Amino acid sequence: MxxxxxxxxxxxxxxxxAKDAKNADSRTGRSPGRVAYDRLKKDKxxxxxxxxxxxxxxxxxxxxxxxxxxxxxxxxxxxxxxGTVHTELIDFNGLPTVGMSSAHWxxxxxxxxxxxxxRFAFGARxxxxxxxxxxxxxTIIGVSLGLIGGYLGGWVDKxxxxxIDFFLSLPLLLVVLAVVPIVQLRIAGGGRxxxxxxxxxxxWVLITILVIFGWMGLARLVRGEVKSLREREFxxxxxxxxxxxxxxxxxxxxxxxxxxxxxSASIAVPTYISFEATLSYLGAGLVEPTASWGRTIAxxxxxxxxxxxxxxxxxxxLSVLVLALTLLGDxxxxxxxxxxxx
Amino acid sequence: xxxxxxxxxxxxISVILATLVATFVVFFAGPSxxxxxxxxxxxxxxxxxxxxxxxxxxxxxxxxxxxxxxxGLFVGRDFEFAGATNHCGAPCLGFSYHTGRSVNDELFSxxxxxxxxxxxxxxxxxxxxxxxxxxxxxxxxxxxxxxxxGGSQVFGAIPYYILALLFALYMVTFWRVLPQYSSFSEGxxxxxxxxxxxxxxxxxxxxxxxxxxxxxxxxxxxxxDYVRTARSKGISExxxxxxxxxxxxxxxxxxxxxxxxAALLTGTLITEKIFEVDGIGRRALQALFDDDLPxxxxxxxxxxxxxxxxxxxxxxxxxxIDPRVRLA
Numbered sequence: 001m002x003x004x005x006x007x008x009x010x011x012x013x014x015x016x017x018a019k020d021a022k023n024a025d026s027r028t029g030r031s032p033g034r035v036a037y038d039r040l041k042k043d044k045x046x047x048x049x050x051x052x053x054x055x056x057x058x059x060x061x062x063x064x065x066x067x068x069x070x071x072x073x074x075x076x077x078x079x080x081x082x083g084t085v086h087t088e089l090i091d092f093n094g095l096p097t098v099g100m101s102s103a104h105w106x107x108x109x110x111x112x113x114x115x116x117x118x119r120f121a122f123g124a125r126x127x128x129x130x131x132x133x134x135x136x137x138x139t140i141i142g143v144s145l146g147l148i149g150g151y152l153g154g155w156v157d158k159x160x161x162x163x164i165d166f167f168l169s170l171p172l173l174l175v176v177l178a179v180v181p182i183v184q185l186r187i188a189g190g191g192r193x194x195x196x197x198x199x200x201x202x203x204w205v206l207i208t209i210l211v212i213f214g215w216m217g218l219a220r221l222v223r224g225e226v227k228s229l230r231e232r233e234f235x236x237x238x239x240x241x242x243x244x245x246x247x248x249x250x251x252x253x254x255x256x257x258x259x260x261x262x263x264s265a266s267i268a269v270p271t272y273i274s275f276e277a278t279l280s281y282l283g284a285g286l287v288e289p290t291a292s293w294g295r296t297i298a299x300x301x302x303x304x305x306x307x308x309x310x311x312x313x314x315x316x317x318l319s320v321l322v323l324a325l326t327l328l329g330d331x332x333x334x335x336x337x338x339x340x341x342x
Numbered sequence: 343x344x345x346x347x348x349x350x351x352x353x354x355i356s357v358i359l360a361t362l363v364a365t366f367v368v369f370f371a372g373p374s375x376x377x378x379x380x381x382x383x384x385x386x387x388x389x390x391x392x393x394x395x396x397x398x399x400x401x402x403x404x405x406x407x408x409x410x411x412x413x414g415l416f417v418g419r420d421f422e423f424a425g426a427t428n429h430c431g432a433p434c435l436g437f438s439y440h441t442g443r444s445v446n447d448e449l450f451s452x453x454x455x456x457x458x459x460x461x462x463x464x465x466x467x468x469x470x471x472x473x474x475x476x477x478x479x480x481x482x483x484x485x486x487x488x489x490x491x492g493g494s495q496v497f498g499a500i501p502y503y504i505l506a507l508l509f510a511l512y513m514v515t516f517w518r519v520l521p522q523y524s525s526f527s528e529g530x531x532x533x534x535x536x537x538x539x540x541x542x543x544x545x546x547x548x549x550x551x552x553x554x555x556x557x558x559x560x561x562x563x564x565x566x567d568y569v570r571t572a573r574s575k576g577i578s579e580x581x582x583x584x585x586x587x588x589x590x591x592x593x594x595x596x597x598x599x600x601x602x603x604a605a606l607l608t609g610t611l612i613t614e615k616i617f618e619v620d621g622i623g624r625r626a627l628q629a630l631f632d633d634d635l636p637x638x639x640x641x642x643x644x645x646x647x648x649x650x651x652x653x654x655x656x657x658x659x660x661x662x663i664d665p666r667v668r669l670a
Contacts, residue, residue, distance in 0.1 A: 166357050169653065171645035173608045174623075178630055178638055179368060274501040281503055282615060282627065297504070304511050315508065319500045326499035 032259055036335040046331035052324040056317075060124035067118040073103040080104060080115030082122045082291055089113040095307065107309050120313045122291040126203060127273045127321065134210040135268040142215040143261060146222025147249050151230055160223065164216045172213055173278070180209055180284040199290045206285065210272050218264045222257060229253050259336040266332045270325035277318055293318045347658055354654045361646040362415075366408055369635050376400065376439050376633045398439060411436070411639075435643070436636035438629075445640040449622055454526075456621035458534075459541055460610050464599075466545025467552055472595070474549070475556025476583065482561060491557065498550030502609065506616045509543045514617070523619045540617040544609050548602075555598055559591035566590075593663070600656035604649045 030038075040046050059066065063082075072079050076086050080103060089108050091097050096108045106116035149160035180202075188201045229235060230253065238252050279285035280294030288295070293314040300310035377386075377394040386394075395401050399410070413419060414434035421428045421437060430437070435445035478490045497505075513519045523536040563569065564587050572586045573579075611623030618624070622641055629637035 162353070162356070165353060166360055169357050169604070169646055169649045170361060171604065171607060171642055171649065173611055174626055174642055174645060175365075177627070178642070181630075182368060270499070277501055278503045278612065281507070282612070283631070297507070301507060301511060305516060315504055319504055322501055323496060323499045327495065330495065 032336065033262075036259065036332070039335040040331060043331045043335065046328055046335075049324040049328040049331070052320060053328065056124050056321050056324075057128060059121055060128050063118075063121040063125065066121055067115070070105060070115070070117065071102045073098075080108075080118055082115070082118040083289055084114065086113035100309070106313055109310060110303055110307050116310065116313065119291045119296060120293075120317060123293045123296060123314060124317065124321070126286055126290055126292050127276065127294075127318065130203075130207055130210070130276045131269040131273040131325070134207050134214065134272040135265050137207070137211045138214040138268060139218060139261060139265045141211065142218030142264075143222050143254075143257075145215065146219040147226055147253070149219070150223040150226025151245070151249060151253070153227075157223070160219065164220050164223075167213060167216045170213075173282075176209055176213055176279065177282055177284045180205060180279065183209065195287075195289055199287050202287050203290065206276060206279070210275060214268065214272065218261070218268075221260055221264065225257055225260065226253055229256055263329070263333045263336055267326070267329040270322045270329065273318075273325070274322050343661070346661055350654055350657050354650045357650055358643075358647060362412070362643060363408075365639055365642045366411065367404075369638055370404060370407060376635055380439060435640040438637050439634050440629075440632050440637075445636050448625060448637060449640055449644060452620055452622050452625050455619055456610050456614070456623065458537060459544070459613065459619055459621060460606055462537055462541035463545035463548060463606070463609070463613075466541060467549035468599075470546065471549035471552025472556045472588075474553045476560055476588065478553065478557045479560035479564065480583065482557075491554070494550040494553045497547065502547050503612050503616065505547055506540075506543050506613055510539065510616045514539050523617055525620060537619070540613045540619055544613045548606070548609060551602075552595065552598075555595055556591065559594050560587055563587050563590040597656055597660060600652050600659075603652040607645055607648065 067081060068079060070080055073086075073089075075088060075098070078084075080086075086108065089096055089098050090111065090113045094111045096110055096113065098104060098108060100107050104115050104117065106120060108114060109116055109119065145160050145163075149157040183205050184198075184202055187205065188198055193201070235248060235252050238248050243252070276285055277294030277297070280292055281298045283298075286292040286295050296314040297311060297318070300307075300314070304311045376398065377391045377400065380394060381390065392401075399407060410419060414430065414432070414436065416432055418430055418432040418434045421430060428437070430444055430446075433446070435449070437444050438448055441448065474490050474494065478487045481487045514522055520539040520542075521532070521535045523540065524532045526533045564583075569582060569586050572582050577586075607623075610621060611626070613619065614621040614624040615627055622644070626638065626641035628634075629641065
């Protein structure tokens with residue numbers, strides 16, 4: 001019975017393949033990027049994920065405006081914002097005296113009385129900025145090193161390959177955990193800095209370190225592709241008629257790698273966001289007073305029994321954002337993959 | 343073949359040496375002051391702090407410290423603590439600044455806990471991942487396939503530490519469905535019971551990637567001619583799947599398992615922290631918090647050696663199976 005099913009399946013997939021081949025004929029003249037885009041538009045999961053991501057981006061960009069939609073708090077007499085501490089909303093056990101209300105959609109934070117909805121909305125900012133900027137920077141570095149190593153060969157290539165091997169065999173999380181405070185001290189140590197300044201420096205230190213330890217995968221991929229592309233006729237022809245190396249790299253070789261680069265960059269974004277949150281949980285990530293989901297989860301876990309409202313918004317925000325970005329990345333990979341059936 | 347092996351071994355050694363130098367420079371030349379963290383300024387005056395530094399050998403030039411450390415790794419070295427001489431045999435990783443125990447003891451007494459956690463998780467993710475992968479491959483294109491693969495995709499995409507944390511908070515602390523971790527000295531029964539929760543969540547989340555590898559690998563082998571031949575001979579479907587399909591599909595899976603050791607180490611670090619398992623990862627986190635340089639160096643080196651060795655074994659093993667690799 002199982003065998004029958006599999007046979008049906010095979011017949012079906014052969015028919016599918018024949019149909020794909022026919023479609024491919026009619027598709028001649030469209031770039032791989034265009035084909036991928038058209039396939040992506042038809043992918044329901046991708047569209048839903050994109051809507052979720054756009055929602056979070058809008059929330060992050062317009063956080064101050066959205067937070068201002070909350071009404072004025074009757075006890076404090078002011079509208080809640082992201083940083084102001086309101087100890088008057090806290091009882092002597094450190095627990096809030098107000099729950100969810102029109103003034104505080106998600107209640108207030110135990111101990112400090114800061115507005116939890118504001119912390120949630122502003123918390124989307126560092127995650128998104130870190131994810132996208134670290135992905136952009138590590139993509140640029142990975143592609144450049146891969147191109148240089150793959151095209152030039154020789155000792156340059158050997159050095160780059162060795163560096164890739166070296167960075168890949170470091171116990172990443174452990175090293176990053178150790179390096180973040182050291183770099184932070186080097187840059188910001190000794191001076192009298194305000195909490196905000198320290199927090200901002202930590203933010204950029206984190207992005208830099210994520211990039212330093214995150215370029216290897218793409219570099220290896222690009223290097224391999226370039227090594228095989230440079231032996232192809234069109235590249236040799238370009239070299240023979242004297243096209244300068246830079247032009248060969250960027251005009252002849254790079255356009256062939258757009259697919260893998262976009263796929264790798266889109267999968268890098270959620271990886272970085274998730275890594276940053278893990279670092280925050282383990283104590284080497286973002287620091288107060290920056291509102292951050294990872295930081296909030298670390299602080300709120302001790303209160304999860306008596307005040308779960310503190311923990312859950314950040315847990316859901318982080319999970320849903322990373323999930324949407326990852327599934328969108330998977331869809332983009334499928335869209336660029338000519339053998340996938342979706 | 344021999345040149346390939348020699349080249350790979352040479353590469354592995356150079357990577358480990360570079361890790362040694364890099365970690366030493368980063369940590370020992372770094373701005374952190376172990377004397378300060380041992381004895382904060384409000385309790386110790388400058389003289390006392392200096393005495394601690396001299397005692398730890400931190401007052402000497404960095405190169406001297408490095409040569410001693412390096413020598414200690416291969417021939418052992420002697421430490422002088424308050425008049426008494428302490429010998430530390432090779433491979434000597436020094437003594438913890440905080441507990442005074444040798445780093446080798448600190449790490450090897452905890453190593454079994456990490457290994458038990460990783461092995462239990464590996465058993466879970468191999469069984470769960472491979473089984474679900476096979477089922478999804480056999481039922482390819484059906485609703486079962488989509489639910490299984492979609493589910494594992496969703497599960498694998500959520501940050502691991504969030505899943506583990508929620509699992510620990512609710513299943514262990516709040517509802518007490520599963521027991522908390524307790525050390526081996528309290529009895530093997532309690533010990534292994536306490537390992538169930540951390541190994542379960544680590545194994546379950548890791549299994550998601552193996553589900554996908556197995557499914558893809560199985561689909562590929564099941565479409566091979568020899569599988570069709572086996573079916574046409576009238577061999578039972580179960581034997582076709584296990585003996586012909588799975589056996590061929592396991593090759594790539596075992597390779598990935600070897601290359602995934604680094605990811606598994608990261609997984610145990612987070613898991614140990616969340617479930618308070620007394621393993622190497624938790625000790626390393628504590629050492630980072632204390633500026634306990636010898637312990638940090640020891641764990642980083644140990645992890646690097648494990649990862650490099652695992653990659654080396656996979657590479658060399660693979661080159662026996664597939665000779666084309668040697669040319670790369």
